[in-house]
Amino acid sequence: MIQLFSGDGPRSRILALILIAIGLGLAFAPFLFPGVRALETAARICVFIVLAASYDLLLGYTGIVSFAHTMFFGLGAYGVALASTHIGRGFPALGAGTLAGLAAAVALALVIGLFSLRVRAIFFAMITLAVASAVTVLVSQLSALTGGEDGLVYQIPRALGPAMRLDLEIAGVTVTGKILNYYLVFCVALVLFLVMLRIVNSPFGRVLQAIRENDFRAEAIGYRVVRYRVTATCLSAGFAALAGSLWAIWLRYVGPGTTLSFEIMLDILLMVVIGGMGTIWGAAIGAVLMVLAQSYLQGLMGYAAGASEAMPILSRLLDPDRWLLWLGVLFILSVYFFPTGIVGRLRARAAR
């Protein structure tokens, strides 16, 4: 179906199997991996797949480096949070907040793009860094509106909360509002992902790739490079804002740390690079790997440290507190062995 939808299949049997496993794993996550922690991880994966894919639209397909992606993510999240706080609990608030966040993100992306994409790409990167920092400071300072560093806690419709229980049990798991909430996140993320896949494989996406490779040439053929770059920036910002809204609906909390921080920006960058730049599939794989590593590497290391107690040096190296060090090592290794990302490597293997 995906092949029909976009014409851009995985083009590697191993990759196809991995993607099917990810899809099925996420589709049945509440029943395959019961427990609060597993469900949190699955929802995080869904949201970050959309976020990383939307960043790849910019970085991988258009060749634009932006440091403001978390800002757009945050705009979507704060839109839902503010609407839920001020309009009150309910689906209209979620809808209004999502739309407001989306509109704000697209408008801001348009302004930044028009001002800075006419000149060299590095200037755009610097501008996005400056604007994103300013927005983060603003969100921390305007505590009356945004809750400052503490963020905002708000209520979402009862139907999506853990207290709501359906009289339904599947595979031994009682269906709660939390599970319905997960399926809301999953379904919207899936639709957004497919739409992005369609966009990058449309004639518009081809022009973006042409611009990435040789913008002079694309102009000489007759494409207005600035217009395409600005459109890609707006689209990417819009998808990031929608991912942010989903994240806010899932978490029932927003704060600078969960949506706007530079750490998240780096995470997105790593997801795209590890999975493979310039392929939406890569963003999905990168997001799954990163989120799993962040969620479970620490636990895994605690287990390994316990098992290697006989060897003091190894045991200390594997101390769970050092998990970031190992994440860094994993990142360096993956870039070294898969310079074109996991998807690039698997496709090259299949093409041989």
Next chain:
Amino acid sequence: MAEPMLRLDGVQTDIGRYHILSGVDLEVPRGEVTMLLGRNGVGKTTTLRTIMGHWRAKAGRVLFDGQDIAKVPTPAIARMGVGFVPEDMGIFSDLTVEENMTLAAVSGPLAPARRDRIFAAFPPLAAFWRAPAGTLSGGQKQMLSIARAMAEERRLYLIDEPTKGLAPAIVSTMAQALRELKAEGASMLLVEQNFAVARALGDRAAVMEGGRVIWTGAMAELANDAALQERLMGLSVEGA
């Protein structure tokens, strides 16, 4: 005499601090092939790039079919019907040959008849239609580069050194394709270092030196006058 397809009046172009073109006067008549000749570094490529708007003329006029395009954005110039083949080919290597061709047809889908004609002129492109353009050989990339300019009907072709660095067999394929284009009545401005190709294709010639055109006339006149060639370009191509 009818208005030429392209006319440059006293065009001056600077690149950074350097004056590259210092008053180029040039005409490309309709339905004829004008060869732009001269030694390396005299401003031939800069002339083509100035026409396309990659470099902006500091002074002078660039008249395309009577309209001054010196300040028109590059994409708009392309959409007015100027097909440009740069020296570095500039193919999109991550995209397939088909995608490269589809992108080049800016005003609509690539017509099947046109595609078949391109396949006939450049058979390797048919064989590698679905392959990434980056996997093509140098000669095939040059074929694709010219084929892209032929993806639509253009009013003017600007082609920069189409045979540079190519094997003799591919040079003749290239020359044949350009001859066919010429036979259809295309207006072309061609930079060419290979004098044999220039002589075979050109109706007229313009020789540049030091950022201006120092001689224009019939290609045959230049081709048959070794002393003139020696004086203008410092080369004698007896038997070339």
